[in-house]
Amino acid sequence: MQTTASTKIPPTTAEVVVVGGGPAGAGAACMLAKAGREVMLLEREATATHKICGEFLSAETQSYLRRLGLDLDALGGHVISHLRLIREKTIVETALPFHALGLSRFRLDEALLNHASESGASLWRGQRASVSNVSGSHIDLDVKSAGKVSTNTLFLATGKHDLRELRRHPVTPPEDLVGFKMHFDVDSAQCDALANHVELVLFAHGYAGLQRVEDGRVNLCLLAKGSWLKACGGTWEGLLEELLRTCPHLQRRLSNATPLLSQPLSIYRVPYGFVYHPPANDADNIYRLGDQVGVIPSFSGDGMGIALHSGVVAASDYLAGLDAGHYHRHIRRDIARQIWRAGLLYRASRWSPSRRLLMSLAGLTPRSLSLATSLTRIPPAAVTRAMRRIS
Template identity: 85%
Template structure:
């Protein structure tokens, strides 16, 4: 069977890949978008949409307001019985990746991208044109690959972080909470520090509450190695989460989990890297979820890669640009994350923010993509 050909193949239908496909397809280019999931699915994510994320989605033409997200205007930082609250410098939005990613994939199709779902791809050949072995679809041959597989590496194009990932485990669960707690969470995102990690809690669409947390692997093992054991211990030792979730009902059949995420990774292309392979999203940079904006970086990278391609600029030029835009933000987010890890630094962080609550707003701005870079990228979208 002869290979299927495509001018551009985008592997990965998350925000980065689907966003890039929207830009390329609307500009009249032939785009094949390969997504491993056969249908809408939940993804491990804090599900907080920053102003940059919202701006990109609207600029791409998505009807974001029609998706039913929950407006988030305030931040609470919590440790034990201490709570510091401040207004955000923008209105964020709580919206599940289940709903958002599906809407953006559908929008990419409406823009003209060819979507193939339930397809796992691997790289067969990258000398000259690129051959992809695609499950159930044979070989796809393309001149240009946009690699947007998120935290999942393709074996042939693995990331190589400078330092090994830490022994950290991430969990996500949606809950139905009682009316009192639902009201208390209205328009707020909560960051909760505890002895062995941190958690984010906020409302998304339809009154659901998203709990997303990162914990030390050794602590998970001490809790019996199970989500149930960890959650029980967390509610026992964290009064704020106990209050929020003691009467809550889980809405997912099981939690989403992830292990050993390479936080701090920024792709540095070797001298002999291919000029026709563009890395997007977590394949180009992984920012700490404590204060970073992973969804914003995903969309920014997708748009910048697509507009570089449209301008005739190769992957090397794109990777230099995106590294310039995100490397400092990822480094700063790593510093804040480390300040959230240990009890002495947690106490120092809480004491400082109690004296100066607006410093939380400054921290948020220091880990966001520079406004000038966002403006420039949006202006280049056809």
């Protein structure tokens, strides 16, 4: 039952309200609905949208999506088996320890939302929600069409956006980084060169990921210092021009490319390294999922895996009668080390001498890249435990 807000009015109560229909919220809603629970899923966007993301689906991400019942093969992603790490003229290549998938968020998020709806969740699009009152077991939300929605259990899955009333804890200082994403149509030789590869390009002021997604489209997603963006004139066009001028590899890949989006997606002030630490007076009926519970540096390509894992763990803890306090301890145990290790690697890659050292190590033993990839994944035992809880 998919619906938009324009014609109908959402109900005013639900056993569980999920705010945010990204991988975390939609994944949790699928699971709760399949267990026969009354779940309302509120998504701010009225229609499918592009989102800033490298669009790299790790093995865990794919396993969760399939286990939740999504027909991933029908979505036409591009299989990725190899990683190329590039810095200046040095290129190191290695096989990934798993097969990843390149698939746009435009296609993936829409399919997952529809799947949640088909699984029995009451999906409401174009509904920006905010919290108006939390008192004991009772939570009131202000929602665009419904006015007020009341629930005893809230799953907060709004991604990097905080609801004003329910800020993250602890407050982590955001990095001076800006992110951009653009889809390109590249010439056939470059498209062939990118077949089955994800490329991670290190440049002086940041890094870029380049890979194919569905239909031969190529996704460029990059993170760069805000100060560098300013030096490039403060615009995407200026930044891209400077990037291609100073990075021959990207110049080769994108010289005859046509942008496929009317404008790039952008993001700034991402709280990389954040892991939710509940304050003493935390509500025991508000479960935080996805980027609301932990934000891993993007190069790891596992943010969606964490989002789905947290959605599954939150739903199964809730179904087992365990409160949000228990869930937050549980999810912290599962993801904190992975996020910490990814942060360490990320900081090393930003500092010029250690960046050179990393490249030399990768050149000597390309399999060390594969090891780094494994270190930044959710522990397999935690995934196996969570996966068993999906019926």
